[in-house]
Amino acid sequence: xxxxxxxxxxxxxxxxxxxxxxxxxxxxxxxxxxxxxxxxxxxxxxxxxxxxxxxxxxxxxxxxxxxxxxxxxxxxxxxxxxxxxxxxxxxxxxxxxxxxxxxxxxxxxxxxxxxxxxxxxxxxxxxxxxxxxxxxxxxxxxxxxxxxxxxxxxxxxxxxxxxxxxxxxxxxxxxxxxxxxxxxxxxxxxxxxxxxxxxxxxxxxxxxxxxxxxxxxxxxxxxxxxxxxxxxxxxxxxxxxxxxxxxxxxxxxxxxxxxxxxxxxxxxxxxxxxxxxxxxxxxxxxxxxxxxxxxxxxxxxxxxxxxxxxxxxxxxxxxxxxxxxxxxxxxxxxxxxxxxxxxxxxxxxxxxxxxxxxxxxxxxxxxxxxxxxxxxxxxxxxxxxxxxxxxxxxxxxxxxxxxxxxxxxxxxxxxxxxxxxxxxxxxxxxxxxxxxxxxxxxxxxxxxxxxxxxxxxxxxxxxxxxxxxxxxxxxxxxxxxxxxxxxxxxxxxxxxxxxxxxxxxxxxxxxxxxxxxxxxxxx
Numbered sequence: 296x297x298x299x300x301x302x303x304x305x306x307x308x309x310x311x312x313x314x315x316x317x318x319x320x321x322x323x324x325x326x327x328x329x330x331x332x333x334x335x336x337x338x339x340x341x342x343x344x345x346x347x348x349x350x351x352x353x354x355x356x357x358x359x360x361x362x363x364x365x366x367x368x369x370x371x372x373x374x375x376x377x378x379x380x381x382x383x384x385x386x387x388x389x390x391x392x393x394x395x396x397x398x399x400x401x402x403x404x405x406x407x408x409x410x411x412x413x414x415x416x417x418x419x420x421x422x423x424x425x426x427x428x429x430x431x432x433x434x435x436x437x438x439x440x441x442x443x444x445x446x447x448x449x450x451x452x453x454x455x456x457x458x459x460x461x462x463x464x465x466x467x468x469x470x471x472x473x474x475x476x477x478x479x480x481x482x483x484x485x486x487x488x489x490x491x492x493x494x495x496x497x498x499x500x501x502x503x504x505x506x507x508x509x510x511x512x513x514x515x516x517x518x519x520x521x522x523x524x525x526x527x528x529x530x531x532x533x534x535x536x537x538x539x540x541x542x543x544x545x546x547x548x549x550x551x552x553x554x555x556x557x558x559x560x561x562x563x564x565x566x567x568x569x570x571x572x573x574x575x576x577x578x579x580x581x582x583x584x585x586x587x588x589x590x591x592x593x594x595x596x597x598x599x600x601x602x603x604x605x606x607x608x609x610x611x612x613x614x615x616x617x618x619x620x621x622x623x624x625x626x627x628x629x630x631x632x633x634x635x636x637x638x639x640x641x642x643x644x645x646x647x648x649x650x651x652x653x654x655x656x657x658x659x660x661x662x663x664x665x666x667x668x669x670x671x672x673x674x675x676x677x678x679x680x681x682x683x684x685x686x687x688x689x690x691x692x693x694x695x696x697x698x699x700x701x702x703x704x705x706x707x708x709x710x711x712x713x714x715x716x717x718x719x720x721x722x723x724x725x726x727x728x729x730x731x732x733x734x735x736x737x738x739x740x741x742x743x744x745x746x747x748x749x750x751x752x753x754x755x756x757x758x759x760x761x762x763x764x765x766x767x768x769x770x771x772x773x774x775x776x777x778x779x780x781x782x783x784x785x786x787x788x789x790x791x792x793x794x795x796x797x798x799x800x801x802x803x804x805x806x807x808x809x810x811x812x813x814x815x816x817x818x
Contacts, residue, residue: 298493299486306482311471318467325463329456330420334409337422340377341449344370345424348381351390352445353428355383363389378419378450381426395419395450402448411453418453492546496555503562597625638694638765645772647806649688652797655727656683659720662696670704672713679720683727686797687773695769698762699731699790707733707787726775726793737788743779766792772806 351366370379371392378395380402382388388399396402396414403410406425411418424447545552600618604610610618656679663677685692700716707714717732738746747767770777775794782789797803 298490299483302486303479303483307475307479310478310482311475314467314471314474318464318471321467322460322464326456326460329459330453333420333451333453333456334422337377337409337420337449337451340373340375341422341424341447344373344379344447344449345426347373348390348426348445348447349428351381352383352426355387355389355445356428378448380448380450382446384444389445393450394452395448404446406446418457420451420453422449423447424449489548492548492551493554495546496551496558500558594625597622600625641690645688645691645806647803649690650686650803651689652684653687653689653692654682655685655687655692655729655794656680656720658689658692658696659718659729662693662700663718665697666700666704666716669701670714673704673707674713674715675700675704676715676717677720678718680722683720683722684797685727685773685794686803687794688769691769691772695766695792698765699729699792702762702766703731703733703735703788703790707735709734709736722796723793725796725798727796729792729794731790732782732787734787737781737786738779746779747777763790766790770794774805 347366347370351363351370354360354362354366367390370381370390374393376393378393379390380388380392380395381390396412396417396419398414401412401414401419401421403412403421403423406423409420409422412421413419426445426447428444546555600622604615604618659679660677663675666673667675700718703716704714707716712734715734717730719728719730719732721728747763767777770792773794775792777790777792780789780791781787
């Protein structure tokens with residue numbers, strides 16, 4: 296059942312009920328007002344009749360029948376449509392005219408305010424007034440002293456007031472009956488108008504296609520050249536119109552606006568989760584494809600060397616040792632390649648909850664110590680402050696530093712001279728600037744962008760071609776930059792990385808909306 300119909304039915308039921316309840320409260324008030332009107336009329340008539348009634352009682356007590364008859368006519372004329380009954384001091388009925396009860400027992404014997412009496416199923420409103428003449432007193436009992444005294448009753452039936460109350464009751468019921476369909480129609484019209492934003496929201500949500508691709512939040516990482524951000528657009532998944540292009544529109548109805556905003560947020564989270572799932576699947580497929588492609592050469596080399604060993608058991612010790620050394624190198628290359636691909640895939644799938652404040656200076660010192668152990672022939676000099684905190688992924692920063700220093704140690708040699716690597720870390724404005732200088736042949740200007748591409752390496756390079764790709768990926772994840780230049784001396788190679796320092800108003804970083812370092816074929 297539609298909400299508008301429900302509201303209309305509720306209005307059709309509730310409004311008549313309210314009318315009836317109002318009538319139940321109103322009817323006693325109407326009855327009381329009608330009774331007060333009757334009582335006021337009785338008191339007014341009694342005040343108007345009282346002079347003539349006094350004269351009538353006085354004439355009766357003095358034995359003057361002509362005066363008595365004359366006063367009777369005056370009282371009858373003044374009674375109008377009310378009932379009037381007058382008794383003398385001895386209880387004799389001097390006058391009885393107009394509508395009134397038949398039996399004398401229906402008339403109160405004690406003067407007082409108006410009261411209701413019933414006789415034969417008929418209700419009457421009766422006002423009793425004591426009548427005194429000159430020389431008499433009224434002690435409230437109607438007895439006279441030294442003069443005539445009597446009682447005056449002014450009577451009116453309650454029927455007219457009862458009929459007016461019945462009319463009001465019928466009108467209340469009529470209004471209740473009429474209000475049912477009227478309130479239903481008005482309620483339905485108002486409900487249709489009030490729920491129009493909800494229906495529009497429903498129609499907008501109904502046309503959404505769950506299978507449709509979500510709006511892309513970025514275009515992937517950049518090339519990693521100097522001074523340029525690496526790693527996709529700066530817009531996060533919450534930017535733009537929201538999930539599936541659904542934008543929360545303001546309608547002026549608070550509940551609908553809140554529902555629209557909640558739906559937009561839900562779709563945004565759905566799209567984000569769908570994007571993560573798709574990205575994970577792409578990463579898995581790319582990992583499989585890359586591993587299959589890049590491992591083919593070392594595996595074939597391994598197979599060839601094993602076949603040679605199997606086919607020529609009579610090889611000399613020198614040849615056998617040479618083949619075994621090649622097998623070891625191929626094995627190391629396989630492990631390095633698998634490790635690099637796995638690390639690249641982790642970077643594509645890492646989420647913001649892995650980021651926290653990290654002491655970059657401490658990581659630099661630890662990376663230098665590890666590089667000295669792995670490359671004992673190279674010399675490492677570190678110039679870093681005691682502490683420099685950034686908001687980052689600690690494992691990713693360790694990977695970046697290990698590859699930077701390892702790359703400098705391997706490619707920083709000149710002839711047979713070992714590499715000399717200088718690492719500097721300093722805060723410059725809002726960024727932390729890390730430079731790694733070596734004494735090698737450097738990188739040609741035309742190759743300073745392509746070296747960040749996957750599997751890009753020199754022919755004589757022992758690496759997997761993913762070291763600087765991992766550096767560029769981590770710089771992108773941390774919203775930093777990476778670039779290659781020449782040191783101030785004019786020789787060697789300088790790799791420069793900048794990372795944003797935490798700000799009080801923005802203590803965290805925002806991950807790139809699109810990360811496809813392992814899925815991209817070229818950069």
